[in-house]
Amino acid sequence: MNKDILIKLGLTDGESKVYLSLLKIGSSTVGPIVKEADVAYSNVYDILARLLEKGLISFIIKEKTKHFQAVPPSRLNEFLNKKEEKLQEEKLALKSLIPELEKIQNPESKQEAEIFIGLKGIKTAYHKMIEESNKKEEWLFFYVDEGQKTDEFYASMYPKFKKIPSKGIANKDYKKSKFIQRTNFKMKYVNFPFPGTIDIYNDKILFISWKPVPTGILITSEDITQKFKDYFYSIWNQKV
Numbered sequence: 651m652n653k654d655i656l657i658k659l660g661l662t663d664g665e666s667k668v669y670l671s672l673l674k675i676g677s678s679t680v681g682p683i684v685k686e687a688d689v690a691y692s693n694v695y696d697i698l699a700r701l702l703e704k705g706l707i708s709f710i711i712k713e714k715t716k717h718f719q720a721v722p723p724s725r726l727n728e729f730l731n732k733k734e735e736k737l738q739e740e741k742l743a744l745k746s747l748i749p750e751l752e753k754i755q756n757p758e759s760k761q762e763a764e765i766f767i768g769l770k771g772i773k774t775a776y777h778k779m780i781e782e783s784n785k786k787e788e789w790l791f792f793y794v795d796e797g798q799k800t801d802e803f804y805a806s807m808y809p810k811f812k813k814i815p816s817k818g819i820a821n822k823d824y825k826k827s828k829f830i831q832r833t834n835f836k837m838k839y840v841n842f843p844f845p846g847t848i849d850i851y852n853d854k855i856l857f858i859s860w861k862p863v864p865t866g867i868l869i870t871s872e873d874i875t876q877k878f879k880d881y882f883y884s885i886w887n888q889k890v
Contacts, residue, residue: 659726660733661704664689664697669706672720679715704729761873766866769803775856775866776849780810783852790882792848793820796860800847801829808833814851819844819885838886850878 653666661669664687671686672678680698684691698718701707706729709718766775789811794800812834822839847858855875857867869875 659730661706662697662700664693665701665704665706668694668697669701669720672707672718673723677710677717677719679717683718705732761871762869764868766868767863769864772803772858772864772866773807775868776807776810778868779849779851779854779856780814783854786814787852789814789816790850790879791816791818792844792882793818793824794844794847794858794860795821795824795827800860801827805829811835817882817886819882840885848878850875850882 653663653670656666656669657663667687667689668683671683675682675686678686680691680694683689683698684694687694689697698707702709705721705725707718707720709716711717764775764778766772816833816835818835818837820837820839821843822841825839845859847856847860849856849858853870853872853875855869855871855878857869859865
């Protein structure tokens with residue numbers, strides 16, 4: 651048996667050598683084990699103790715001396731099953747721990763920015779905004795009309811948005827859009843332009859420039875998104 655396989659199962663190099671040596675020589679005292687396994691005498695007792703704990707060897711006492719022997723190789727399945735059970739327990743423990751860790755995480759510590767290129771990239775950015783949100787707030791947006799191109803894009807994305815309460819601000823010229831008239835978005839229209847489309851949702855904000863190549867910058871930051879939410883509502887609450 652190759653000791654590398656035993657190492658993959660979770661044994662150390664020394665444990666693998668000692669186990670294989672005991673399989674080969676049978677019941678043995680410490681001296682022959684050290685010689686056959688080529689391990690240091692000072693380490694062999696620790697190795698034997700770990701193998702005993704893992705249930706891969708046993709011992710009997712003859713004339714006040716311990717004689718060690720390896721369990722049959724078929725028992726390795728039992729060892730692996732115990733490892734899997736322990737791993738499942740650790741996964742369950744981690745699953746319950748993650749929400750507690752997230753509660754104490756400093757929200758200011760999580761800040762990142764990503765760039766998305768092309769219509770497919772912009773679509774990926776929107777999916778990321780929706781799928782990575784762990785709470786449901788209003789979706790806020792400033793919209794820059796680029797004509798049929800952007801209307802067709804958002805029409806394809808609308809099934810993702812229609813269940814999310816949304817408020818948008820756009821230039822008054824956009825009132826004529828057939829797409830926006832078919833949505834359930836709450837809209838307000840203003841007389842001044844925006845430099846680009848801006849979407850705000852939970853802790854994420856997406857800036858989009860549609861020309862010459864659609865480019866999106868997605869920022870994850872509680873602080874930045876809160877400032878833009880405040881800016882949005884300062885306009886929304888004005889009489890327009």
